[in-house]
Amino acid sequence: MKRLPFLAAAVALLASTPACAIVGGAEPAAGAISHSVVTIVGSRATFCTGSLIAPSLVLTVAHCVQPGADYKIVRYGADRKPELEDVKSVAIHPGFRMAEMLAHRATADVALLRLVIPASGKIPARLATPRAPLAPGNPFTIAGVGVTIRGDGRSAGIIRAAHLVATGKPGTLQIRLVDPAGHGTQAGLGACTGDSGAPVFEDQSAGSAIIGVVSWSTGPNGSAGCGGLTGVTPLTLYRDWILQTARQWGFAL
Missing domain, CATH: 2.40.10.10 (Trypsin-like serine proteases)
Structure with missing residues (x-):
């Protein structure tokens, strides 16, 4: 973990981005959901969500971590001041197509981030096992x-x-x-x-x-x-x- 040149931009992004998130949502109780979710920021002023699935492995979507930018994980201390944790590698599913995602069509919008060190204060979540077909109302x-x-x-x-x-x-x-x-x-x-x-x-x-x-x-x-x-x-x-x-x-x- 270290402060990088775009830390100030990332902090400003988290403070002023006019983007919406889970409208009307509530803070989840302690457990797999709250302990695995992380913030991802990019050097091109991007801001996304990811989830820890191993101590140094983050799952997110491909359209959030496109080539040509640097990405970091935000860690919040007890005083809520953000620090950045380094990303060592990014893997984007080879089947991802940006045009399909932008048109709200199905595509392999999946990516993984490998961190330099384990994300502090986080607990990995489990991937679901295959199950019976889904149905409306699930x-x-x-x-x-x-x-x-x-x-x-x-x-x-x-x-x-x-x-x-x-x-x-x-x-x-x-x-x-x-x-x-x-x-x-x-x-x-x-x-x-x-x-x-x-x-x-x-x-x-x-x-x-x-x-x-x-x-x-x-x-x-x-x-x-x-x-x-x-x-x-x-x-x-x-x-x-x-x-x-x-x-x-x-x-x-």
Whole structure:
């Protein structure tokens, strides 16, 4: 961990970015969800969410860690002052296509970050095991670190969680989540810009486990913004790549 030239820019980003995150979400109770979520900042003023799946291994989305920039993990001390932890390597799934993601179509929006040292104060989350086909109404929990009020960056950096349900025809290519109160037709709970890469948890027999990552969001009725649909890239088709990449880096998941 060390202070780098873009630390000041990262701090300013966390304080002023007019991006939305989990609107209306609440701070999660202590456990796998709250202890695994991390903040990712980039030298090009990018701001995303990731989740620890091994002491020095972070899962996020490919569109958050594109080549040509440096990326760091933000650590908050007891006084809430941010420090940066170094990223040693970035692996982006070779099947990722940015144009598909921007059009809200299914693509391999998955990436891994290898840290120089283990993330302090964090506990890795477990990847979900394959399960029976998903169905509309299945419950999930998302957790991210973006701002919680649209246009108010002062709320950034706090982990917030929201309970959503699957809509449409969820499957191995894409899952679309909505607030069960409004079903995406009116503003409600949901992810937005700062939550890209956020883990999507499902309760399984062994406890909460990551089933996917947040890729995109819309406002109500498909409008621009957030609080409508939350688009998730499920890990089913990419689990082998994650495990293989982790093994190449010396991690056993």
